[in-house]
Amino acid sequence: MTFSIVGRCAETGQLGIAISSSSIAVGARCPWVRAGVGAVATQNVTLPALGPQILDLLESHKLEPQQALQQALGRNGWSQYRQVTVIDDQGRTALFSGQQALGTHNALAGEQCVAAGNLLAGTEVIDAMVRAFEGTPGMLAERLLAAMHAAMRAGGEAGPVHSAALMVVDDLTWPVVDLRVDWAEEDPIGQLNDLWQAYRPQMQDYLARALDPTAAPSYGVPGNE
DSSP, X not given: OEEEEEEEXXXXXXXXXXXXXXXXXXXXXXEEEETTTEEEEEEESOOTTHHHHHHHHHHHSOOOHHHHHHHHHHHHXXXXXXXXXXXXXXXXXXXXXXXXXXXXXXXXXXXXXXXXXXXXXXXXXXXXXXXXXXXXXXXXXXXXXXXXXXXXXXXXXXXXXXEEEEEEEOSSSSOSEEEEEOOOSSOHHHHHHXXXXXXXXXXXXXXXXXXXXXXXXXXOBTTBO
């Protein structure tokens, strides 16, 4: 049903997540990222509330990821149906797969990342994601996408995936990358990669417009050349 990776860039401190699912609009309920705090993927039989709850526990209560994860699971019940991964702003990680996780499932922590999935073609899908993230240089968004492509090469889900999402936060209160493919008959990860390739050269321009409109470049559209 879903596979994902949460990760941190040790050089920039950016935090992010990439995720794909056979369900529609996975980006609407499963990925949660907060600048200077952490990233959470909540999946399988998804409870979206776990994302902000875990981030609140990391931020306000200064808990380590495993403590925050266990507290949030304990508050809400039905933990046997949940699959959750966490990384904090120091690169510490936590992971959980309940006894009712669907089909073939796996979760694995790596260097500055955690990957997890359910209804997989095989457990090796998650291993491939971690290796790809660790072995890919460059921007965090590209490392996360590399992990998703590696997952597909390793077999991906047992069935087709139809949605995908990519989120990255830096030192601002809003995401610097927030891209989604809510439904695609084929290759949502490829479409997500195309969105990233289109957005990447414009990303700094949008940040400039937000932070200092007087110094921002034009939009290049009629009336604002």
